[in-house]
Amino acid sequence: MRSFGLAFNARFEQWMFLIIPGSLVLGFFFSGPLQRFVPAVPYLFAYVTLTMAIGCGLGQLRTVVRRPGVLVLTFLIAHVLSPLVAYGVGALFFGPESPYVVGMVLFTIIPLGVSTVLWVGLSGGSIPLMLAMVVIDSALSPIVVPGGIRLLFHQAVKTDTGDMIRDLLLIIVVPTIIGVTLYELSKGRIQNAVKPFAAPISKLCFVAVVLLNAAAIAPYAEQLGGDLLRLVPLSLAMVGICYAIGYFGTMPYRDRELQITVSYATGMRNISLGIVLAMGYFSPLTAVPVVLSILIQQPLATVHHYVLQKLHKTTAGVEG
Template sequence: MDRWTKFGKAIGSHMSFIAPTCVILGVLFPEVFGLAKPAVPAMFALLTFQGSLNNDFKSVAVQFRHPKDVLCILGVSMIAMPVVAQLIASVLFSGNPNLVTGVTLEYCVPVGVVCFMWCGMYEGDLSLALASILVSTVLSPVSIPFTLKLLLGADVQVDVPQMMSNMAFMIALPAIAGMLVNNVTYGWGHEKLSPALSPAVKVLLMIIIASNSSQMSDQVRHLTPELVEVAAFILVFAACGFALGIALALVRKRPTSRIVTSCFCVGIRNISAGAVIAAQFFPGEVVFPVMMGTLFQQALAGIYGSLMERKLLKS
């Protein structure tokens, strides 16, 4: 069991290198990793379930008694950022609705579960992180298709009922099930089951990234100046997301732990979910902007974490 746990930790500690490698493998060998596409929703449901085993209803309920911080994080991440991303993308890439859709989709997805790990590493408020992750995750079956339809309208055909059912299967129901297991077993889910599943889930995440990346193989192999511009935009906008989270908490004069949590919760998205949605419902070109986030997100989290450690945690 110790070796199994160490194996999982080794993958997690090198994810900033592993994730881009998986993207490259998916692009280079689409005929291999594309075979996993039918199983991706089920794999992602297990990933969500394992991540939610670290949550419990009690810690989340505490945040709802004083919900201002949660509402600020969700207001920026679920409303402001998708709107701004769509507006800028519509100007920069007006001739390509697929790219605009991909950029918008990336910022419609819920707060990434991995932000809980980053908050733990840099002394963030974990209960606030849990509440932000849970609420955005549970709302995603409704919020994602609604936001896409509202912002993109006739430019994109969204099968709303099908997307909602997929999101419920992949994200909302496994998230609730994971928390329920943890509560019913009085923490056994978090202490025993989650660590046991974690290495397998990390392997599945690698397969998911590679499989999703295979959908954009043709675009990468025939890279155009416009796609390079998309990648550059995603990098800049993602970096601004982390900075916005910090600024939001500083303006409201929140304690350091909540500044850290705001940074990661606003900056980190469940990009794997976005890539799964893109691959399931849209042309391959839509996957490209979403997967670019995979290349940049973890590296940016590390940079901002180090910055906050120097400027905030040791001040």
């Protein structure tokens, strides 16, 4: 059973760039029968957060704290520069009060994505640094997400900030605290002990979150009309810009491992949380740019990985 769980998890990660978009399409096609399960999304998401957090202990968090400049720079790029770019580009094409603009900004404000750790490892970045940044960023989300939305859209968007903070605490912060505590109590052994069972279930919960949120959005798809012709290239450009500013923003450090880590951190976000928040607190159309980002950020992660390998070979050739 243990070997089956580990093999399933490895296969899922290998084919994630196809599985997640496929789940999205299935959610749209079978939205009718899936609608009644949508209320389960926050609980599924809380479990995903818990399984992520049990891989991070206080030691990794202290490593990040010892490099506050890296942490601050990453968060500034991810949650200040990126939202401003998203707001400017979105407002230019749709007007500042458009729900699509809110969705584009929401994508840049939500915490760093858990799947980032996989790509950082494949590309030669720092897994402990990335994992710790994901945990810290997730813990700060009850402040960052509603704060960022209120600063940019205080007149255009009305939402219940108190309820949003409460939900973020329940589905992000509390599971994160529990996960880190379990890691410490087990002296780091818990992740390997439960991974064959917990990781596959977490992947299935992740698929369910995407599936159910797609089902929730489906009834509003007909309202999009010709907007998709502008939304798709804009979302593609926005995700690509987030990868690029993370990479070039850390060039002064002259540290390839750091550049790889931060570029993935700023390019990949916790999209499941973005959809949960978009559907729970904003117009359903707000979720459309977030959903498009699901389709885009994993394939772009593959492209980014390829580009990073080419850059590394070129640099190594020049130095040689």
